[in-house]
Amino acid sequence: MMQNMIQYPNMLKVHNTLSGKKEEFQPRQDKKVNLFVCGPTVYDYSHLGHARTYIIFDVIVKYLKQKGYDVFYLQNITDIDDKIINRAKERKTTPEKLARDFEKEYLKDMKGLKVDSVSKYARATEHIKEIISQVERLLKKGFAYQIEDGIYYDIAKFKEYGKLSKRTALQAEDAVSRIDESKGKRNRGDFCLWKLSKEGEPSWPSPWGKGRPGWHIEDTAITEKYFGSQYDIHGGARDLIFPHHEAEIAQMKAISGKTPLVKYWLHSGFLTVKGQKMAKSLGNFITIRDFLKENSTRVLRLLVAKNHYRSPLDYNDNLVLQTERELERVDEFVDKLSRIKSVKAGSQQILKGAEEEFEKAMEDDFNTPRAVAAIFELISAGNSLIDGNKISGSDAKAILAFLKEIDKVFNFIFWKKEKQEIPEEVIKLVKEREKCRKEGLWQKADEIRKEIKELGYWVEDTKDGSKIKKI
Numbered sequence: 001m002m003q004n005m006i007q008y009p010n011m012l013k014v015h016n017t018l019s020g021k022k023e024e025f026q027p028r029q030d031k032k033v034n035l036f037v038c039g040p041t042v043y044d045y046s047h048l049g050h051a052r053t054y055i056i057f058d059v060i061v062k063y064l065k066q067k068g069y070d071v072f073y074l075q076n077i078t079d080i081d082d083k084i085i086n087r088a089k090e091r092k093t094t095p096e097k098l099a100r101d102f103e104k105e106y107l108k109d110m111k112g113l114k115v116d117s118v119s120k121y122a123r124a125t126e127h128i129k130e131i132i133s134q135v136e137r138l139l140k141k142g143f144a145y146q147i148e149d150g151i152y153y154d155i156a157k158f159k160e161y162g163k164l165s166k167r168t169a170l171q172a173e174d175a176v177s178r179i180d181e182s183k184g185k186r187n188r189g190d191f192c193l194w195k196l197s198k199e200g201e202p203s204w205p206s207p208w209g210k211g212r213p214g215w216h217i218e219d220t221a222i223t224e225k226y227f228g229s230q231y232d233i234h235g236g237a238r239d240l241i242f243p244h245h246e247a248e249i250a251q252m253k254a255i256s257g258k259t260p261l262v263k264y265w266l267h268s269g270f271l272t273v274k275g276q277k278m279a280k281s282l283g284n285f286i287t288i289r290d291f292l293k294e295n296s297t298r299v300l301r302l303l304v305a306k307n308h309y310r311s312p313l314d315y316n317d318n319l320v321l322q323t324e325r326e327l328e329r330v331d332e333f334v335d336k337l338s339r340i341k342s343v344k345a346g347s348q349q350i351l352k353g354a355e356e357e358f359e360k361a362m363e364d365d366f367n368t369p370r371a372v373a374a375i376f377e378l379i380s381a382g383n384s385l386i387d388g389n390k391i392s393g394s395d396a397k398a399i400l401a402f403l404k405e406i407d408k409v410f411n412f413i414f415w416k417k418e419k420q421e422i423p424e425e426v427i428k429l430v431k432e433r434e435k436c437r438k439e440g441l442w443q444k445a446d447e448i449r450k451e452i453k454e455l456g457y458w459v460e461d462t463k464d465g466s467k468i469k470k471i
């Protein structure tokens with residue numbers, strides 16, 4: 001009796017940065033998963049490092065959904081920040097216009113990468129009321145203090161500061177990236193919650209005068225609004241652990257008194273280019289835009305999936321070439337499978353093995369490289385069977401169905417053949433023609449076929465439906 005109960009979802013294990021261990025995944029409430037990933041600061045084009053992070057979390061969310069979890073994926077958009085104000089000055093535009101323009105570009109990039117699992121994007125500037133409310137509560141509870149240029153968080157008041165990043169209070173004093181310098185701060189590591197605006201800078205009214213939010217407070221203000229003071233998963237790239245995520249814990253615990261803020265912290269590894277950190281000064285800075293000019297999205301999606309999300313990933317030309325070759329193997333296999341018509345009895349064994357391997361890999365902290373390896377083992381085994389004429393039509397169909405299912409998560413298997421090569425206009429006509437044929441309107445169907453031919457495509461009627469070919 002008990003045995004039947006120890007099945008998924010308890011099989012899934014995820015690596016939690018907070019404990020430094022793999023833990024059994026059990027959402028706070030049944031199968032409901034509230035997940036937050038740090039979104040972009042919209043002051044420039046996104047690069048391959050961003051692409052890696054957002055593809056990984058897209059894969060994770062799609063996998064969780066496939067396993068029956070009800071996922072709410074929230075992402076913030078940092079549309080007010082020093083970087084935005086400075087860039088707008090350089091470009092002689094307003095911070096607001098710059099932020100809106102680059103937000104649009106970001107969303108365009110995500111669409112290009114087939115990252116389409118985000119349930120809600122929340123702009124910082126649309127949550128000023130929530131941000132001010134958090135700052136007020138932090139002041140009231142004595143965790144924040146006001147000095148000349150704004151309100152700061154006193155990290156000395158929060159005993160657990162450094163717990164996520166495994167830093168001591170002293171080390172926390174050391175690293176001060178994106179933490180705001182000010183002479184009047186009590187501790188070097190104190191970070192800004194509310195910045196009083198200088199003349200000409202964007203500002204919102206507050207009890208302390210006109211100002212704008214610090215960087216860390218927008219995340220907790222936004223997650224508190226949509227999830228409450230505790231939720232299931234917080235994701236992001238490794239470099240955000242400190243001080244950004246550490247600050248989030250400090251803010252929310254101080255406000256709510258509840259712990260933990262987040263049940264599972266998931267962090268993705270760095271992306272380097274030819275062994276070096278990506279930097280404009282090194283000339284190895286690759287934007288998503290530039291990558292997609294010369295390569296297909298599926299190359300990047302497979303390339304990312306072939307590496308474990310927590311490991312560093314070194315991007316180089318060889319890796320791209322190798323990935324392209326692997327995709328040719330995928331296409332060839334899918335093509336062969338689709339053409340198998342034999343009705344001879346086959347064996348489902350290779351599929352069963354692949355399915356098990358795939359699931360085992362994904363349930364083990366989203367081990368996508370092992371899951372991808374299982375797909376390629378299936379391709380090898382399948383090719384041998386096909387070459388030996390030992391595969392049945394129904395087996396081929398079952399393998400294709402499995403590949404389609406996992407491609408809802410990975411998005412690199414079925415590509416242009418189904419999605420890009422044939423113009424939408426043609427697909428629409430083919431569908432219309434199929435409808436005519438079903439209703440016995442043969443003459444109309446023939447007319448539509450001519451129309452399709454004029455567009456450069458040929459329709460063939462098979463027992464599995466219409467096949468479209470380019471003439």
Ligand SMILES: [Zn+2]
Pocket residue numbers: 037038039219244
């Ligand atoms: Zn964030």
